[in-house]
Amino acid sequence: MLIANFRMPILILQGKRDVQVDPSDARRLADADRTAKLGLFTDVNHALKSVPSKALADNLSTYGDPDLPLLPAVVDQVASFILSNSPTLGSGLEVPAGLGAGHGGDENEYRDKRQ
Structure with a gap:
């Protein structure tokens, strides 16, 4: 698999109601x-x-609704990932309250395979 040879931090986010993947x-x-x-x-x-x-x-109706935001837990994970993997941003900065709070709820799964 191509991803096995990729040498940068990788974040994979997936919705369990995804009808495409x-x-x-x-x-x-x-x-x-x-x-x-x-x-x-x-x-x-x-x-x-x-x-x-x-x-x-x-x-499908959510695709064209610009007023419907991303799930907050998704935003948290992206922000946390960027801050923890950026040599500039991650050094000495703390994740603001509400961002990077983890998995965002008991129904969601989050796995950091580096831990």
Whole structure:
């Protein structure tokens, strides 16, 4: 797998309600690189937006809704990843309250394979 040869920090985020890519693909990507961080989010789709319904129409309607934000836990993970992997940003800066708070809820899974 190509990702196994990639030599930079890798963050893989996947929604469990993604109708385009199965969460098992995200797990396989993470398994191919022992340093990859993997976040699996319940009730989140391919656009990383919250979709509490199993209805396909509800899921797809989020793609074109600019007023619907990304799931806050996704934003937390991205911010934490950037701060922890940036030689400039990560040195001496603390993650602001509410950012990088971890997995963002018991329903979500987050795995840092470097720990």
